[in-house]
Amino acid sequence: EVQLVESGGGLVKPGGSLRLSCAASGFVFSSYSMNWVRQAPGKGLEWVSSISSSGSYTHYADSVEGRFTISRDNAKNSLYLQMNSLRAEDTAVYYCAKDLLNYSPDGSDIWGQGTVVTVSS
Amino acid sequence: DIQMTQSPSTLSASVGDRVTITCRASQSISSWLAWYQQKPGKAPKLLIHKASSLESGVPSRFSGSGSGTEFTLTISSLQPDDFATYYCQQYNSYSRTFGQGTKVEIK
Numbered sequence: 001e002v003q004l005v006e007s008g009g010g011l012v013k014p015g016g017s018l019r020l021s022c023a024a025s026g027f028v029f030s031s032y033s034m035n036w037v038r039q040a041p042g043k044g045l046e047w048v049s050s051i052s053s054s055g056s057y058t059h060y061a062d063s064v065e066g067r068f069t070i071s072r073d074n075a076k077n078s079l080y081l082q083m084n085s086l087r088a089e090d091t092a093v094y095y096c097a098k099d100l101l102n103y104s105p106d107g108s109d110i111w112g113q114g115t116v117v118t119v120s121s
Numbered sequence: 122d123i124q125m126t127q128s129p130s131t132l133s134a135s136v137g138d139r140v141t142i143t144c145r146a147s148q149s150i151s152s153w154l155a156w157y158q159q160k161p162g163k164a165p166k167l168l169i170h171k172a173s174s175l176e177s178g179v180p181s182r183f184s185g186s187g188s189g190t191e192f193t194l195t196i197s198s199l200q201p202d203d204f205a206t207y208y209c210q211q212y213n214s215y216s217r218t219f220g221q222g223t224k225v226e227i228k
Contacts, residue, residue: 035217037165044222045157045165045208050215059215062122095164100176105212107155109176111164 002026002110004096009115016086016119022079022096022112030054030074031102036081038092039114048094049081053102064090086119093117123147123211127220133228140196142223144209149189153213156185156194159222160205168207169194199225 008020022034036048049070050059058070069082079096094115097108124147134140144154152172157165167176169185172192182197196203204227209220 037219044206045159045210045219047210047217047219050217061216097165100167100170105153105217107157107167107170107176107210107212108165109167109170111166114164 002098004098004110004112006094006096006112006115009094009117011118011120012086013121014087014119017082017084018086018117020081020083020094020096020115020117022081024077024079024098027098027110028102029072029077033099033105034070034072034079035097035099035108036070036079037095037097037108037111038090038117039095040089040092043092046092051079083117086117088119091117091119122216123150123214123218125209125211125218125220127207127209127223129223130221131224131226133226134199135228136199136201138199138228140199140203140225142194142207142209142225144187144192144194144220146190146192146211146213150211150213152188153211154185154187154192155210155212156183157208157210158203158205159208165208196225 035050051070067085096112098110100106100109154172156169159165173185206224
């Protein structure tokens, strides 16, 4: 079964750090670009970051550029999001999502269940 | 960054209605657009990619059209399972922005 499972969410104080993980199974993880998408309580979806299949190319939303770092370990079939200098506005459900195609950007066909990050003092 | 604007924000409809949601891009994105359905407490589900390609397993009552800056998602005959929030997403640029969402409610 194709599956993504996020972990690492929790409660953190403003200015703190958190590392999210996403474990992939059921597909050739190393062949696909991966993404992080978040959703603040009661709000819409916000793309956060993407990483190429090899990990050589990364892209970030302006709102997290310089504070968040996306990475992957293809040997461990895992995707990560290191979040530093966290702010209250980073409070959200964080989803990892797989690109549909392995040869060009496309929509995301597989999503995890999400992990909740709460930034509060 | 490319901005995506959906309309309407909320739509009230009845079972059996034909429903159309519009998504406009602030600049041309060719056909690099996806549509998702999201239900409360659940992850989004991919419906349409490349503006008009139906994702495997998605009912044929869903269809997408458009290119450039204007796109539509149409549900030909609304079913009870279709009451949800719908999002468009562009992936023409490295910044893969979403529209703000359209909530389809029961009339």
